[in-house]
Amino acid sequence: MDTIERLTSLFERFPGIGPRQAGRFVQFLLRSSPSMRRELIEAVQRLGSAVHQCPECMRFHAGEEKICSICVSDERGKEFLMIVASDADLQALERSGTYHGLYFVLGGTISLANEKSANLRIPQLLALISSRKELEEVVLAFPANPEGDATAARLKNEMSDFVNRSSLRITTLGRGLSTGSELEYADPETIKNALESRK
Amino acid sequence: MDTIERLTSLFERFPGIGPRQAGRFVQFLLRSSPSMRRELIEAVQRLGSAVHQCPECMRFHAGEEKICSICVSDERGKEFLMIVASDADLQALERSGTYHGLYFVLGGTISLANEKSANLRIPQLLALISSRKELEEVVLAFPANPEGDATAARLKNEMSDFVNRSSLRITTLGRGLSTGSELEYADPETIKNALESRK
Amino acid sequence: MDTIERLTSLFERFPGIGPRQAGRFVQFLLRSSPSMRRELIEAVQRLGSAVHQCPECMRFHAGEEKICSICVSDERGKEFLMIVASDADLQALERSGTYHGLYFVLGGTISLANEKSANLRIPQLLALISSRKELEEVVLAFPANPEGDATAARLKNEMSDFVNRSSLRITTLGRGLSTGSELEYADPETIKNALESRK
Amino acid sequence: MDTIERLTSLFERFPGIGPRQAGRFVQFLLRSSPSMRRELIEAVQRLGSAVHQCPECMRFHAGEEKICSICVSDERGKEFLMIVASDADLQALERSGTYHGLYFVLGGTISLANEKSANLRIPQLLALISSRKELEEVVLAFPANPEGDATAARLKNEMSDFVNRSSLRITTLGRGLSTGSELEYADPETIKNALESRK
Numbered sequence: 184m185d186t187i188e189r190l191t192s193l194f195e196r197f198p199g200i201g202p203r204q205a206g207r208f209v210q211f212l213l214r215s216s217p218s219m220r221r222e223l224i225e226a227v228q229r230l231g232s233a234v235h236q237c238p239e240c241m242r243f244h245a246g247e248e249k250i251c252s253i254c255v256s257d258e259r260g261k262e263f264l265m266i267v268a269s270d271a272d273l274q275a276l277e278r279s280g281t282y283h284g285l286y287f288v289l290g291g292t293i294s295l296a297n298e299k300s301a302n303l304r305i306p307q308l309l310a311l312i313s314s315r316k317e318l319e320e321v322v323l324a325f326p327a328n329p330e331g332d333a334t335a336a337r338l339k340n341e342m343s344d345f346v347n348r349s350s351l352r353i354t355t356l357g358r359g360l361s362t363g364s365e366l367e368y369a370d371p372e373t374i375k376n377a378l379e380s381r382k
Numbered sequence: 383m384d385t386i387e388r389l390t391s392l393f394e395r396f397p398g399i400g401p402r403q404a405g406r407f408v409q410f411l412l413r414s415s416p417s418m419r420r421e422l423i424e425a426v427q428r429l430g431s432a433v434h435q436c437p438e439c440m441r442f443h444a445g446e447e448k449i450c451s452i453c454v455s456d457e458r459g460k461e462f463l464m465i466v467a468s469d470a471d472l473q474a475l476e477r478s479g480t481y482h483g484l485y486f487v488l489g490g491t492i493s494l495a496n497e498k499s500a501n502l503r504i505p506q507l508l509a510l511i512s513s514r515k516e517l518e519e520v521v522l523a524f525p526a527n528p529e530g531d532a533t534a535a536r537l538k539n540e541m542s543d544f545v546n547r548s549s550l551r552i553t554t555l556g557r558g559l560s561t562g563s564e565l566e567y568a569d570p571e572t573i574k575n576a577l578e579s580r581k
Numbered sequence: 582m583d584t585i586e587r588l589t590s591l592f593e594r595f596p597g598i599g600p601r602q603a604g605r606f607v608q609f610l611l612r613s614s615p616s617m618r619r620e621l622i623e624a625v626q627r628l629g630s631a632v633h634q635c636p637e638c639m640r641f642h643a644g645e646e647k648i649c650s651i652c653v654s655d656e657r658g659k660e661f662l663m664i665v666a667s668d669a670d671l672q673a674l675e676r677s678g679t680y681h682g683l684y685f686v687l688g689g690t691i692s693l694a695n696e697k698s699a700n701l702r703i704p705q706l707l708a709l710i711s712s713r714k715e716l717e718e719v720v721l722a723f724p725a726n727p728e729g730d731a732t733a734a735r736l737k738n739e740m741s742d743f744v745n746r747s748s749l750r751i752t753t754l755g756r757g758l759s760t761g762s763e764l765e766y767a768d769p770e771t772i773k774n775a776l777e778s779r780k
Numbered sequence: 781m782d783t784i785e786r787l788t789s790l791f792e793r794f795p796g797i798g799p800r801q802a803g804r805f806v807q808f809l810l811r812s813s814p815s816m817r818r819e820l821i822e823a824v825q826r827l828g829s830a831v832h833q834c835p836e837c838m839r840f841h842a843g844e845e846k847i848c849s850i851c852v853s854d855e856r857g858k859e860f861l862m863i864v865a866s867d868a869d870l871q872a873l874e875r876s877g878t879y880h881g882l883y884f885v886l887g888g889t890i891s892l893a894n895e896k897s898a899n900l901r902i903p904q905l906l907a908l909i910s911s912r913k914e915l916e917e918v919v920l921a922f923p924a925n926p927e928g929d930a931t932a933a934r935l936k937n938e939m940s941d942f943v944n945r946s947s948l949r950i951t952t953l954g955r956g957l958s959t960g961s962e963l964e965y966a967d968p969e970t971i972k973n974a975l976e977s978r979k
Contacts, residue, residue, distance in 0.1 A: 185841075185842035186830045186831055186842040187831060187842045189823050190820075190823035190824065190826075193820050196816075197805055197808060198801075198804050198805070199801060199804070204795075206871070207868065208794055210840070210866070210867055210868065211794060211795050212824065213827060213831060217828055219790075220824055222790060223787075223790050224821050227817055227820060229783040229787075230810060231814055231817060233783045234784060243784065243807070244782075244784070245783040268565075271804065271807065272564075272565040275565050275567075275568060276573060278570060279568075279570035279573035279577075280570065281570070281573060281574040281577050281578075282577055322577075322580055324565060326559075326562075326563065327561055354580040355580060356558060356559055356576040356577060356580050357556065357557075357559070357576045357579025357581060358556075358558045358559050358576075359555060359556035359557045359558035359559075359575065359576075359579065360555055360557050360558075361526065361558065361568065361569075361572040361575075362526055362527070362557075362569050363526060365525040365526075365527070366466065366475065366523060366525060367468070367470040367473075367474050367601075368474075369560065370561045371477060371478035371479065371480070372561050374475060374478035377557075377558075378521075378555060379556065380555075381521055381553040381554060382553055382554065382556060384642075384643035384644075385631045385632055385643040386643045389624040389625065389627075392617075392621050392624055395617075396606055397602075397606070403597060405672070406596050407595055408628075409641070409667070409668055409669065410595055411625065412632060412641045416629055418594075421587075422625060423625050425584060425591055426588065426610065426618055426621060426625075427622060428584040428588075429584060429585075429610055429618060430618055432584045433584055433585060433611060442608070442611045444583035444584040444585045445583070468608070470604065473604070666963075667964070669964040670962075670964050673963050673964050673971065674963065674971060677971035677975075678968065679968070679971060679975050720975075720978055724957075724960075724961065724962040725957040725959055725960060725962075726959070726962070752979055753978060755955075755973065755974045755976065755977025755978050755979060756954075756956045756957050756959075756977075757953060757954035757957075757958065757974075757977065758924040758954070758955050758956075758958055759955065759956065759957055759966065759967075759970040760955075760970045761923075761924060761925055762923065762924040762958050763869075763924075764864065764865075764873065765866070765871075767876075768959050769875060769876035769878070770959050771958040772872065772873060772878060773878040774956065774958075775921075775953035775956075776876075776878050776879055776919075777878075778977050778979075779919055779951040780951055780977075
């Protein structure tokens, strides 16, 4: 396998990239300036050295310290912990500018195909909750699909078994019509939720 | 214009139908049996004679009586009135099986392009609400888009001006994550609503 | 089943129409004027009386005579006969304004799922070709897909068996890049044809 | 801008990649093994050192020699030269396995927006053709769109002005129905070409 083929096959491993677009990436880099290629190489190198995984919320970040800027901030409410599946979900929440507590990145949702939860950071989460005495509410913020629901159900079970604290509220994000929803095309479950949470 | 062209141009007026599909409809009818065409003709004829618009909720129905089966039913809660934009929205609500009150079909939403509300049955709605003393809650069930929001805002205004009854609750369907929503792709407004209505 | 449901289920039989759009058609007709509904009824009625199938080319048309305007025209070259699958294909050819011979509508293509050709007018076609002594070329104009290719192969076989005329040319439409094709996305077969028919 | 943001913005420059997918690439690399990242870095580094642009056909390749394996091969017919817009088009031709002559990569097509052809290797092409006495046919293999047609027209003009050789044939790829085309949806230009190139 020559250099072009090897780089193509590496890009094919990128999420959502097939052989055609992988080939186009290689052509793009071939036509790019040497300085663009050098920048790319340096940025990938620095991922290994300058990027840390925050030991509190488990998200990846490029701050100077190991602990991330959200977890270290005085302005975030320490009584709230929101559990999200991925860094991308955490970023969406931050973009919305509506949540001011802390986070924990679980690392995925339960796969319904094989019930696997091996890669999810459930033990770390339970330990974290046990140690945070100031915690008042855990918000389960998973996608509104069967995998997200199964993950929320599992976490509730685990928390009721291992976290013995009656004052801790466990909530899930509200369901209803999302922006752009039309009633005519809404599924019965969404209509039911929208009706129950009318206000 | 010959018969084929005339029928094609009639089908082109159907919602969502372009010249190509209109032509395909005509070909389909040409190849259909005479009895299929006769059935179609009879069904369209009966629309004018056997279908009524319910004088209460304004939806079209094919019941024996002018008043429809929902409005006449003893099992529907007369203390609830849900305002929907269209018959199709009403049907979606009925399919969900979660609402057991009465309806009123407004006949559309306010167009933001021209602010037109001429075809909406606002005066009839206000008269209906005034006359129904048993009414406790009006549920505004419009699509989660700017037109739906503008329509809800308008109705709230009109009701506060013309309906002088402090005990009447006016609610709107809840917003949040709808079935299938992923946080990563959710808009800030939906995330904000989902967070506020967590439970 | 009431009138609304019966008309909905009739529209569901229309090509490409599901229950939702069928329901929308009924709502559209309910809101239409009585004169629009009457026009529709009359046009469907006239399909049965005013539209004939041309006994020569087998297409449907609304001319005064049984034989259609193309088959009767003095300006069409009687030495060419183009075989098409459907009336819609014939119309596409006419729109292109590039063909000036006669047509024959076969009534479909061979289904590869079940090898069925029962509804195709192959015997009529063979009889027609046998009787037209002035014919010099038969153009097989089928879609560029496996069904179209199988139909062309079948017709060639049948013609070589039953039509004993060495002077009759049988041709198929040329293959190559169609408008908008990009080489990068073209399949090998199309590239091969484009290369062979370069000029 | 921190490392994550810088790498995201570099991936955003990749063809067809928006901010969201760029972010996903970074997350993917963060979760990848250090050895996967090292492989990627090495492959990008080798693009600059181990990949050459063939001085004959101008395509990028990773062969040992500067001249590429196609241009150097004894099995390719030196009497044919096919002009393609890009490396990707050349690869599609090679995959089809139907062409056995030589290539020249022009580097794009004429932009109809600004008539720019500055980056196209037209002078090099003319010089190459002048020097190759064994050449019998130049095949213009551009996409079947207005840009491709304009590029072919320009090259024909330039060649007739600068290449004074009456024996040199200039051809373009054949047009017609491409695989999967249905007559009903074919544009008039494609139908016309398919009819003219029938066989």
